[in-house]
Amino acid sequence: MAIMEEQNRMALDSYFTLGRSGLRVSPLCLGTMTFGQSSGWGCDEAASAEMLHAYAEAGGNFIDTADVYAAGESERIIGRALNAAGIREEMVIATKFTFDSGAKGVNAFGNGRKNMMRAIDDSLRRLDTDYVDLYWMHAWDTVTPVEEVVQGFDALIRAGKIRYYGLSDVPAWYAVHAVLYAAQNGLAAPIALQLEYSLLERSIEREHLPAASHFGLGLCSWSPLAGGALSGKYKRGDAGVEGRLTTIAGPSRGVLGKEQSWVVIDALLAAARETGQSPAAVALNWAATQYRSASVIIGATRIDQLRANLAALDFELPEAERDRLHLASRLPLVTPYDFFRPRRTAQTMGGPVRGWEGFTGLRQTPKD
Numbered sequence: 001m002a003i004m005e006e007q008n009r010m011a012l013d014s015y016f017t018l019g020r021s022g023l024r025v026s027p028l029c030l031g032t033m034t035f036g037q038s039s040g041w042g043c044d045e046a047a048s049a050e051m052l053h054a055y056a057e058a059g060g061n062f063i064d065t066a067d068v069y070a071a072g073e074s075e076r077i078i079g080r081a082l083n084a085a086g087i088r089e090e091m092v093i094a095t096k097f098t099f100d101s102g103a104k105g106v107n108a109f110g111n112g113r114k115n116m117m118r119a120i121d122d123s124l125r126r127l128d129t130d131y132v133d134l135y136w137m138h139a140w141d142t143v144t145p146v147e148e149v150v151q152g153f154d155a156l157i158r159a160g161k162i163r164y165y166g167l168s169d170v171p172a173w174y175a176v177h178a179v180l181y182a183a184q185n186g187l188a189a190p191i192a193l194q195l196e197y198s199l200l201e202r203s204i205e206r207e208h209l210p211a212a213s214h215f216g217l218g219l220c221s222w223s224p225l226a227g228g229a230l231s232g233k234y235k236r237g238d239a240g241v242e243g244r245l246t247t248i249a250g251p252s253r254g255v256l257g258k259e260q261s262w263v264v265i266d267a268l269l270a271a272a273r274e275t276g277q278s279p280a281a282v283a284l285n286w287a288a289t290q291y292r293s294a295s296v297i298i299g300a301t302r303i304d305q306l307r308a309n310l311a312a313l314d315f316e317l318p319e320a321e322r323d324r325l326h327l328a329s330r331l332p333l334v335t336p337y338d339f340f341r342p343r344r345t346a347q348t349m350g351g352p353v354r355g356w357e358g359f360t361g362l363r364q365t366p367k368d
């Protein structure tokens, strides 16, 4: 295992500016979808507060929640814990709106301005704070015009209710439209995307990450352990392990039922053995170091899981292990992306081109 030199070492308090913004955040963000028990797989208030304090004491400053998590209980727990500890100002609180959070009426869903304005006030009340640092549109609703969404976020910034905003679970073209519309109209632009990204889900490498890199958007990646599949605790054919994937949702999104998942998990276990780290730490380290402006949103149901996951930044993943993981988990090359390989780029450009890999925004360059 290569221990990183002190000056190069990435740590929770190695804050970086998220996207093209002045907002400084930790490279690991604390996900709180597991705070509160109404989901059936979350934890109680005492356990949630303990995790929040452990994360803050380790230097973490970035907390991700949503109005829908545990039907609002996640936001309430965060508000009470931060205010009781007197650390609200030090923290960057991110929350989201889009989905049904219990409000009444057909306009209590989606990304229309009426729902956005209602949702932020409800979140501020539950979080017991005057402003949200980073407000996310939780998901594209497929109907609200992008102009209405950008204007709404800009109005919330001007009203002092939020400081920045970002887009979660959107198509890449939608994010680009939002950035360009904001720039052309002197409005605040989104600073980051929130998307699923892990060794078992790399689809965003095709469109979202090149777009994010080009337009200066940060990345906050969710489900970096694919709901626990990359923790190493699940074994082939073993349904007896206690965990969200087997006990609640069934094999979530079928991830444990796919042969390709086990190819990736086997490579991960080998990389963990080789580096002397836990599989979860290796998977999180990989996710945290793939894209240049990334904060990985870690999830935990128990304090021991959180502590293990916070160790993910304490080592540098050797290139040989990064290659092993990449080869097991890379996306199939489909049209038109086969045109953008180094060999093809050399053909279209009349010879090898320096810096061609820069457009992907990724550290891991394709091997073929």
Ligand SMILES: NC(=O)c1ccc[n+]([C@@H]2O[C@H](COP(=O)([O-])OP(=O)(O)OC[C@H]3O[C@@H](n4cnc5c(N)ncnc54)[C@H](OP(=O)(O)O)[C@@H]3O)[C@@H](O)[C@H]2O)c1
Residues within 6 Å of the ligand: 030, 031, 032, 033, 034, 041, 064, 065, 138, 168, 169, 194, 195, 221, 222, 223, 224, 225, 226, 227, 228, 229, 231, 233, 242, 243, 244, 245, 280, 297, 298, 299, 300, 301, 302, 304, 305, 306, 308, 309
């Ligand atoms: N924008 C979106 O649409 C969206 C969607 C999903 C999540 N998110 C955000 O992303 C955060 C993280 O998502 P996630 O919870 O799905 O992340 P994840 O890291 O993929 O899964 C976390 C789960 O894996 C298991 N686990 C974690 N560390 C472990 C360890 N060291 N050993 C064994 N098991 C371990 C735990 O579940 P068990 O104990 O049950 O096994 C834990 O709750 C959420 O809290 C939320 O803030 C956003």
